[in-house]
Amino acid sequence: MASLYTLTAERIALKNQLLALDLDAECVADSLEGESAEVEEKICNYGFVINDLEADELCVTIEIDRLTERREAMQKRIIAIKDRLMSSMIAADLLKVDSALISVSVKTNQPSLIVDDVTQIPAEFMKFPEVKPPVAAPDKVAIKDAIKSGLKVPGCHNECTRKILIK
Numbered sequence: 057m058a059s060l061y062t063l064t065a066e067r068i069a070l071k072n073q074l075l076a077l078d079l080d081a082e083c084v085a086d087s088l089e090g091e092s093a094e095v096e097e098k099i100c101n102y103g104f105v106i107n108d109l110e111a112d113e114l115c116v117t118i119e120i121d122r123l124t125e126r127r128e129a130m131q132k133r134i135i136a137i138k139d140r141l142m143s144s145m146i147a148a149d150l151l152k153v154d155s156a157l158i159s160v161s162v163k164t165n166q167p168s169l170i171v172d173d174v175t176q177i178p179a180e181f182m183k184f185p186e187v188k189p190p191v192a193a194p195d196k197v198a199i200k201d202a203i204k205s206g207l208k209v210p211g212c213h214n215e216c217t218r219k220i221l222i223k
Contacts, residue, residue: 057094057097057098058094058098059098060095060098060099060102063094063095063098064095066095067088067091067092067095070087070088070091071084071088074087074088103220106220141160142162145160145162146162194212199212200214
């Protein structure tokens with residue numbers, strides 16, 4: 057079977073030939089209908105492929121969600137195990153344990169700043185972010201409705217696009 061591209065080109069060429077013969081629209085339509093079985097079969101096959109790919113995509117999305125949940129559960133488990141291990145090592149006063157295969161130690165981190173009361177901090181230690189003016193953005197819903205009701209909005213127009221619908 058020929059490619060969709062080839063079948064489409066052949067159908068367009070046939071239509072142009074029939075139109076060049078100055079045949080009426082009904083005759084052209086009848087002639088094209090008789091020659092459309094192969095291209096219609098190809099279009100249906102494309103539809104089946106798209107359906108299969110969309111189903112595969114859905115399965116992948118579901119699997120990503122499942123694996124994401126699993127990863128997050130593992131991360132929580134790792135944190136809980138590390139917390140238990142650190143508590144036990146500190147309580148047992150074993151801050152470093154070495155073996156032939158692994159070394160586990162409790163490390164003291166760099167000091168973290170804790171702000172107890174922000175109102176007591178001197179001004180020299182405060183930073184004031186630059187306030188940026190709001191940026192105007194078009195109200196697309198209002199513009200679309202205005203154009204739909206017959207108003208002309210400079211710099212804008214409504215446009216209908218097409219999509220493939222497979223049922």
